[in-house]
Every structure is written in C-alpha cells, then in structure tokens.
Amino acid sequence: MKRTGYAMFIKSRIRLPMPYTGILSNGSGTKAMTLCLNICKSQIFMLCHQAGDKEIENKKDGLIDEIEKKLKQAYKEKEERIKGEHQKAEDEMTPYPKPILDAVDKTTETVKKWVNKKSPKK
DSSP: OOHHHHHHHHHHHOOOSSOHHHHHTTSOHHHHHHHHHHHHHHHHHHHHHHHTOHHHHHHHHHHHHHHHHHHHHHHHHHHHHHHHHHHHHHHHSOOOOHHHHHHHHHHHHHHHHHHHHHSOOO
C-alpha cells in the first residue's frame, strides 16, 4: 500500500456517528457538530496509531481539518435549507390580525416583567 493509500484508507474508515440531517435537525447543531468532530478525531488517532506510520500521523491534522470543513459545510447547508422552509411556511400561513399579535406581545411583556419581579436577586 502506498502512503497516499494509507490516507485514503483512513478517510474511508472514518464513520460519522449519525447522518448529517439527524445530527443537525434538533437545533443544537454546533454541539452536535463538535461531538461528531470529536468522535472523528478519536477514530483518526486510533487508525493512525494502528497504521503505525509516522508520515500518516503527521497528516492527521489535515484530515481533521478536512472533516471539520465538511461538517461545517453540511451544517451551513442544513441551516439554509431550514431557513428556506420556515420562510416558505410563513409565506403560506394566513397571518393573524395585527390586534391579536399586539395583544400577545403585550401579554408576553407583562409576564416577563412579573417573572423578573418575582425571581430572587442574585
């Protein structure tokens, strides 16, 4: 196996813990992405150690950076897609009349003030 073969072998052996969509859909995308990246890092370290090749161990940072870029790109694409879906849903919804929205806002503000008054001071 050539040296480049090792790098390809390591890349092919890295498994993301969940599909991007599942990992990024719950709103805590950055936490999930960090977790995913950490799992990938540990797998890269393990595979490099198993290969026992110093040159590959020197390249592992590049592999980690590459995976991080791919994860960030996937996260960004997912975020844009979700924004698009929300916008589409908002456009399709029949809007509430303005007085109802104002009343909801006023109630929310009142509740916030009440909660702030009742909460103990730190």
